Amino acid sequence: MSFRFLIFYLFFVLEILSQTTENWNKKGIDALKNKDFLTAVDSFKKTLKDKPDDAFANYNLACTYSLLLAQCEDIESEVHIYNLIQKAIKSKPSYQKKLLTDTDFVILRGKYYFQKLSGKTKKDILTSITWFGPSPGAYGPMDQFQFKEDGIFIYSKLDMTESNPIGKLEFTGRYKWINDSQLEIQFDDPSPRKEIGKNKNLRVNYSDGKLEIQGFDHQFTDDNDRCSA
Structure with missing residues (x-):
């Protein structure tokens, strides 16, 4: 050839x-x-x-x-x-x-x-998505965080009391960006948990796709468990 x-x-x-x-x-x-x-x-x-x-x-x-x-x-x-x-x-x-x-x-x-x-960047992503807690039942995630660009955050959780079984409670606070793997948050008054309280800085570990927040016994991710809710 x-x-x-x-x-x-x-x-x-x-x-x-x-x-x-x-x-x-x-x-x-x-x-x-x-x-x-x-x-x-x-x-x-x-x-x-x-x-x-x-x-x-x-x-x-x-x-x-x-x-x-x-x-x-x-x-x-x-x-x-x-x-x-x-x-x-x-x-x-x-x-x-x-x-x-x-x-x-x-x-x-x-x-x-x-x-x-x-x-x-990780800093931009933090405010671009909603961070969800686990979904143990049929109502979807039990709680979630939303971080705003102006340094304010909103934390909401399901209110599963007998008088309001599928209500939602909201709490606000401020956060401070430290670096690509850590930030701090501080709840306004009232706080979602008495043990957390007002004016207490809580450490937040920020790794790829998840937040581990001091005072919470579960992680927060981008997964809202939409298809199984």
Whole structure:
């Protein structure tokens, strides 16, 4: 086999693969527009089988899984979506700018790792999502924190008293950012717990995707347990 023929053969193979990729990507987009999510998944996967780093297929497969997740459908895993997005951004950095405005990802905007992929710092992420406590029953998370950019936080918890079984109590306070792994909070009066009290600085350990707050016996994460509530 001559060198010239070998070059021609390789060019021919690459051209065929390129056309096949374009066809599967187009079929995937058409299926996505028609909300035929299973066909979309299958089409983008076929592209990635031949071209694992294809930015378009990785990004749009992530979009498809996100839409399925919004319907509480079973998907491979939420982490798999983040891996697909990461691959897409690596091959095509401009995709990072689309993340927070792409309506296909609405269900993920309140997630720590999604915000991180969009390029936000830990300080920015703190105020961009709601931090939920565990969900032991049918009413969803038992409590939650929301941190505002102006240094104020709102803590709310379910009021499970007999007179108001599904009510909600709210408490406010201020927080002080210390570094990427720690902050301090201080409740206003009244405080949600007598043992916490007013004017007491509480240490908050801030690791990837979770908060451990002094005085609380559980962690706070971005998971509101939406599909099992």
